[in-house]
């Protein structure tokens with residue numbers, strides 16, 4: 001059995017909204033990630049995916065709960081401990097251009113992490129450029145270019161190469177392919193799958209498109225309004241998925257066939273859906289199978305099979 005790299009225990013984030021209200025963006029989430037595994041987090045806009053990622057990377061403070069990284073709680077770190085965490089946890093975001101400095105060459109950008117963390121001297125790092133760029137299937141000539149002289153797909157490859165340059169223990173990709181053209185997106189997903197195998201990467205891959213998330217992950221966590229509603233192996237997803245919300249996501253993925261696939265419909269999530277409701281199942285207002293108790297009681301995630309958990313009263317036998 002592979003060792004656990006990351007464990008979230010009752011992870012909660014509450015944002016103050018206005019003077020008297022608060023928004024429970026992430027509600028008591030439990031998740032584990034083993035070394036070499038790739039876990040997907042999927043759910044529609046505003047369900048708390050990025051907030052989880054940002055808490056894991058210590059870019060957002062945790063309200064409650066624990067984040068165990070290699071068994072150690074990393075929710076209250078000193079500045080130097082946080083730096084050490086950033087050496088081990090790298091994040092790739094949706095918009096690659098925003099990460100670059102406009103006047104910094106690709107080569108300088110790529111070697112920055114190696115130098116910053118004292119892994120290599122500047123000249124040693126320059127010598128590594130062919131390897132770093134080759135890893136993401138880019139020619140070494142690109143090292144002399146400025147970021148605006150690259151395509152969006154090339155920019156994201158460079159950002160991935162930089163994240164991997166310091167050999168992090170965990171790579172978090174937050175909607176990393178969402179802004180790209182479908183064909184470019186497909187290439188980057190293929191690249192990620194290859195890198196995952198070759199480098200034995202541990203990945204947290206976040207997205208709103210279930211088919212995309214499924215294509216690069218071993219296991220999938222489905223979130224709704226800050227809560228984990230189902231967790232299951234990617235294999236057999238179609239057959240095993242059982243939560244009414246997961247089923248709906250699946251239907252919207254497969255109903256139009258793969259080619260004409262529309263994005264999962266992100267309906268007008270009303271504010272009550274957005275985590276303001278303090279009791280009851282968050283999905284209850286939209287659920288076709290809701291029962292009386294769903295309005296007052298919140299279901300907890302129960303194990304129903306191997307690696308399969310579900311939080312739904314309608315699925316209790």
Ligand SMILES: Nc1ncnc2c1ncn2[C@@H]1O[C@H](COP(=O)(O)OP(=O)(O)OP(=O)(O)O)[C@@H](O)[C@H]1O
Pocket residue numbers: 015016023025043044045046047048049050051052208274
């Ligand atoms: N700094 C903040 N202050 C207040 N509310 C916030 C803050 N950051 C996020 N939120 C709220 O928390 C909820 C979860 O946001 P989050 O960005 O995690 O969603 P997401 O699942 O990543 O959505 P998307 O798919 O659009 O990226 C949203 O309702 C959002 O408005």
Ligand SMILES: [Mg+2]
Pocket residue numbers: 049050051174175
């Ligand atoms: Mg997000």
